[in-house]
Amino acid sequence: MSNDERDRFGQKLQDVEAARENEWARKRDQELLEKMRAQKSAEATCPECEQKLVPDSEHGTGGLVCPKRHGAWFTWDKIVKMLDRLAHPESK
Ligand SMILES: [Zn+2]
Structure with a gap:
């Protein structure tokens, strides 16, 4: 693997990591929202x-x-x- 290839590979790994983090944040937001919604309707x-x-x-x-x-x-x-x-x- 050349240095250039290695860099690209490293960048790809970072992209995957960032995407995974975004996905995690999105999922957590979704869960929080659903929790809030459930609480709200449970209160009503x-x-x-x-x-x-x-x-x-x-x-x-x-x-x-x-x-x-x-x-x-x-x-x-x-x-x-x-x-x-x-x-x-x-x-x-
Ligand atoms: Zn009543």
Whole structure:
């Protein structure tokens, strides 16, 4: 093997190593994302009946509601908007 060939071989090894690291990082990110998603959906359950909350398609509030209507979950932004609309019904 000439020096040139050896260098190219070394470069190739580095490329393979870098690709492997990227793959590892991508896989780890994917796993973290899935974990977060699983946690999020695991949290979104009704405290009363522990059923999974479903999107409120009835009123278009953008919130999540218990299928048995024990309660609902809204982001803070949505609550502020709703309160604002209640406080100023004429401006809508
Ligand atoms: Zn419930």
